Amino acid sequence: MKTLLNRSTFLLALATCIATNFSLPAAADSTASLILSLKCRGGYNVNIWKKNASGELLYRSTSPNGNLSLGRGTRQATEGGHVYRFQNGNYQYSVWDSTLDSNESGTLQVYKNNYILRQRACNKN
Numbered sequence: 001m002k003t004l005l006n007r008s009t010f011l012l013a014l015a016t017c018i019a020t021n022f023s024l025p026a027a028a029d030s031t032a033s034l035i036l037s038l039k040c041r042g043g044y045n046v047n048i049w050k051k052n053a054s055g056e057l058l059y060r061s062t063s064p065n066g067n068l069s070l071g072r073g074t075r076q077a078t079e080g081g082h083v084y085r086f087q088n089g090n091y092q093y094s095v096w097d098s099t100l101d102s103n104e105s106g107t108l109q110v111y112k113n114n115y116i117l118r119q120r121a122c123n124k125n
Contacts, residue, residue: 108122
């Protein structure tokens with residue numbers, strides 16, 4: 001009986017941890033509105049959020065290299081749309097919401113110490 005109780009408790013704890021883990025990303029952005037969602041070449045998915053209360057811009061991405069979450073972004077109007085910029089140590093992330101050729105396209109650029117490391121073409125979701 002004690003073994004059954006221990007197994008049941010373990011399974012309940014495991015299920016709770018898994019359910020909590022999958023629900024956290026949505027809950028983390030529950031006070032923000034999604035303003036841009038891009039699917040980029042190479043498996044990069046980028047979302048730009050704007051907090052409803054403060055207006056702070058948030059960067060959320062998933063990629064084969066891992067997930068990244070940044071805050072305190074800036075938005076700048078350009079000839080073709082907007083560019084969102086975020087800083088993480090020596091790395092800078094620029095997300096272009098349009099290109100001159102298409103409003104349904106975008107670009108992700110990653111810089112380290114102002115040297116471009118990666119540039120990916122993206123499509124809006």
